[in-house]
Amino acid sequence: MTAPRRDLRLMQQQAGELDARLAAARYTARSADQLVTAVATGQGALLDLRIDDRALSGAHTHKLGLSIVEAVRAVRAAANAAALPQLNALFGKQPPPLTSEPAPxxxxxxxxxxxxxxxxxxxxxxxxxxxxxxxxxxxxxxxxxxxxxxxxxxxxxxxxxxxxxxxxxxxxxxxxxxxxxxxxxxxxxxGETLPLVQPIGTGLGTVTVDGLGGLVSVDLDRDAIGAQTGASLAKHVLRAITTAESAATTRRKAMVDDAARETR
Incomplete structure (x- = not known):
């Protein structure tokens, strides 16, 4: 086996090991008001969402959607901060983008x-x-x-x-x-910039993600969530977020595939 091939196989093995470590890692973050907790893997995949029952009463209901977004973004930022040095150590920094020129x-x-x-x-x-x-x-x-x-x-x-x-x-x-x-x-x-809106349960509100699946906003119907507990609402919101992220990824891939076919 030649040296370049050995190096490639070694890098593939190391990448697989790193991917497994990131998938097994768990990170937790909370919103500033401590009423929403999010759990994610080292890859940033959202695993769990917990909403304190206190968030469903009084003035907390007005900013519950913001607290959910805050917790999700915080846990993904923590996972990314922990994974980035490991990725850089394995693959190195990305090369600078090519500059555009008139000629093909x-x-x-x-x-x-x-x-x-x-x-x-x-x-x-x-x-x-x-x-x-x-x-x-x-x-x-x-x-x-x-x-x-x-x-x-x-x-x-x-x-x-x-x-x-x-x-x-x-x-x-x-x-x-x-x-x-x-x-x-x-x-x-x-596809990256086009937002996608996903309903939460039955009339509980909506989740909006960007074209890459990043969480943009959670808009809750305050009257509808009054009949929910923190645990039940968290379950509905988590399902809506993961569904929206998957749909955004699928839509973006379909747009790219369609563009590739149309130019053939």
């Missing part, structure tokens, strides 16, 4: 290759190395040197026209690929 990525590669070939062969504009012309003799000579084989010599314009057509096809293919990537990225971005 694959098209830029072809143009850059043309320029490098010209420089290595000692040719330039005088030898016909313009973007609109077919590959001049220096390009063909350079390719023969790189491949180590002798190519048949083509005379006349037929061979040159064939090479020009090939490079034009490659350039247009590169533009098409970049267009597909842009469409998928736009769909993913739209």
């Amino acid at each position: 990525a694959a098209g830029r590669a072809l143009i850059g290759q043309r320029a490098r070939c010209g420089a290595a062969a000692g040719c330039g504009a005088a030898a016909g190395c313009s973007a609109g012309a077919g590959p001049p003799p220096c390009h063909r000579r350079r390719r023969r040197e790189l491949r180590g084989t002798r190519l048949p010599h083509r005379r006349g314009t037929a061979g040159r026209r064939s090479l020009v057509t090939t490079e034009e096809d490659l350039y247009h293919l590169a533009k098409d690929i970049d267009a597909r990537v842009a469409a998928v990225e736009q769909a993913a971005k739209t």
Whole structure:
């Protein structure tokens, strides 16, 4: 087994072990008023929600939804803070994002290759190395040197026209690929920002999450929750949150898949 393959398998094994540790870890956080408690895994998955019965009476009912959001965000922040150093130690920091340029990525590669070939062969504009012309003799000579084989010599314009057509096809293919990537990225971005609203039980209120499943708000009907206990309401809210998060993830994936199919 080669060294790169061993390194890859070792990293996969370490990633699996870390994933298992994060799934087994438990974190707990409370709202500022101490009336709502949230429990999550090291991966941020919400496992339990507890609401003190005192939160269902008096002035507490007015801000119970805010307290729920506060507790859920706090426990996920704690889980993320604990997991981030372990993830960085395993995978390292993410590379900086690529800057956008006018030309397609694959098209830029072809143009850059043309320029490098010209420089290595000692040719330039005088030898016909313009973007609109077919590959001049220096390009063909350079390719023969790189491949180590002798190519048949083509005379006349037929061979040159064939090479020009090939490079034009490659350039247009590169533009098409970049267009597909842009469409998928736009769909993913739209999916991230589009909110999703999920009912809580039967008329108890609603839960709103963002496109990534992050909890945005919990809006409770104060009259409807009057008949609930803290434990029963917490159960309904927890189910609504997890359902909304799953639905948001599924919707975003469907939007990306649809965009990928439409650009084919």
